Amino acid sequence: MRRNPHQATVRPLPSSPAVVPRILALIPAHNEADRIGAALAALQAQTRPPERIVVVADNCTDATADVARQAGAEVVETLKNRHKKAGALNQALDQVLDVLAGHDLVLVQDADTTLVSSFLADAVQAMTGDVGAVGAIFYGEPGGRLLGTLQRLEFQRYAREIARRDYRADVLTGTATVFRAATLRQIRQARLDGLIGGGTSYYSLASLTEDDEITKAVRTLGYRTVSPPGCRVVTEVMTTLPKLWHQRMRWQRGALENLRDYGLTKVTAPYIVRQGLMGLSVLALGLYLVFTVWMLARGRPEFAPFWVAVGLVFVAEKVVTARGAGFKSQLLAGSLAVELAYDMFQHAVYLRSLWDMARRREERWCAT
Template sequence: MWLELLFKFAFFYPITMSFFWISGAVYYYFRRERHEPARTEPPPLAEYPSVSILIPCHNEALNAQETIGAALAQHWPNLEVIAINDGSTDNTAEVLNALAALHPQLRVIHLDRNLGKANALRMGAMSAQSEFLVCIDGDALLDEYATYWLVHHFLEGPRVGAVTGNPRIRNRSTMLGKLQVGEFSSIIGMIKRAQRVYGRIFTVSGVIAAFRRTALHRVGYWSEDMVTEDIDISWRLQMDHWDIRYEPNAIALILMPETLKGLWRQRLRWAKGGVEVITRYAKQLNAWRQRRMWGVFIEYLCSVAWAFTMCFIFILYGLRHLIDVPQSLYVNSLLPGWHGMILAIVCLFQFGVSILIDRRYEAKIGRTYYWMVWYPMAYWVLSMLTTVIAVPKVLLGSRTRAVWVSPDRGFR
């Protein structure tokens, strides 16, 4: 009986969450996006305050010129760009110094050793002259209107502490790259829209997010012992009752892993970051005043439970080939039956809805629909494995400073 319940949970959880995300995203689209002006023709603002763009860099010599060039090309009248060289071992320092000599809007901060992205962002924030900080990765290319779309939320709402943007994949030369194009649209973008509608956002996108410096100062800036500083700062801001918004018009083109090893390392880090945040702040959620965080907390716990449930089912299936298992524990097959077909149909429906919503940001995104048929098979298994490994790693490990590890940036 209990095994049957596990199978039902493994089946109904992704379907339930899929319709939860679809309904939230569709509501968000009709309420907020449908009647917005074109991304390249934003309406004028009452004021254009100073903005600082922070770019933490570690071994970014190959990407620095493109990234800083895009940052300097923003359609914003009062802008400074701060590049923080965090103990790079390549010629990043020389590249940044040469760029600073050419562009008076660019300032460079050199840190003598690798102390991690969180520390680099903190140094940049303390050096900035502006109340509003746009933070991007060292390989991200900001759309020329991204700063406008991020900052206008702060001008509209005094309790807005952060705004997360809309990362889009630059490198698409492999199937993994194409799958991630659809993933960032149908999974990440859709989830952020739905979470924005239903309550709180689990995390800003670390590759493109803007912050109100007053809010950062209240919560103590970024934590240096969390492997995903973006998840942690999102929770601390919201638990301090700052609002986080999602802005799909704030686009940044980013590089993503296109090798299995690089993808594994990235997703394991994401999984560990989620577990770290939950274990650190779970006790504080007991307070009624944190009730708006309960939804994302429960959603995350359900996703962890689903990962362990699927892992257990896989283990039972493997054991039946090695030993005689009781009939109550017998898993006949892992191949999709009728329930698998329903999951696939719902998944493709979700992808289809997300593509319709995202067409205004990427006209040819429909081309990725063919590749998304492989997404559940590849990425659900990856998500399951990284979660199952991350939980004991975090619970049994010790916290240390999270320093830079150069990621896989794919094939270009």
């Protein structure tokens, strides 16, 4: 998937405030009969509702299609799709994109996600001339006990990080993203021309994380990607460690493979730096734990005032960045020990992903 070094970037379309775009909502769903109703209800309650809602029922063996039709959505059923979400979206886009003008918008939303009522209105407002796509800021739904709380804390901190970056979207999250129809067509043409890899359609069939890959495709074509503060969604949290492990392995391995396939470019350089910094954090935590165990093994733990102060600053940072997740979550963050274990879990995912890539071990998609 390496980019042609001689490629020319596509010039962004000029914005035209007088033109009112139509919005098509696409919801890929595999056996989501128990959740699709809530997703559709939130879409229909938008202050700027979509003109058309299409549920892409992908190899469903439950009542997903029936529930969607009863809720007023159109249903497109995939045909012999073996490429999961990306394949389902490509089949649907082949059927529906031809009727849209270049300035019209396509919302791609997960079936386990609900949008705040202002999401589409804020996305339309953010779609200025050099913006190719608008992604969501996601928060975790209630439930999941301790594991769910830790994921909600993680998502809350990610939202704060997006705000500090002036709402730039480094990943067009699969929970919900709005694209210009013209941008999707340009991505497909760039793949056909060999300027970017991933097949010959809109979404890459070669990536474990199609949302991360399409972000790099959009930005390689010269567009900005943003996540405005009003584009919030609530999405599912993983309720068991095995599910969380499979989800995060897919995210991390997919991110690393996308960087490998795109190579070093102006677009990928910041992502590569962040992966390097993650590696340094893994090393730092490992050294800290080894040093702590060594001190305890000597039987004479020493508490230097300087390092105690550093530790208190670290705890304070954890508590402050948990603000917005609730008082109980802040108390959990202040205890430090539980979140330290969660960090170690994520570091294990990172190290296992690197190890599997080095061994060229294939990562298989697992339903979560």
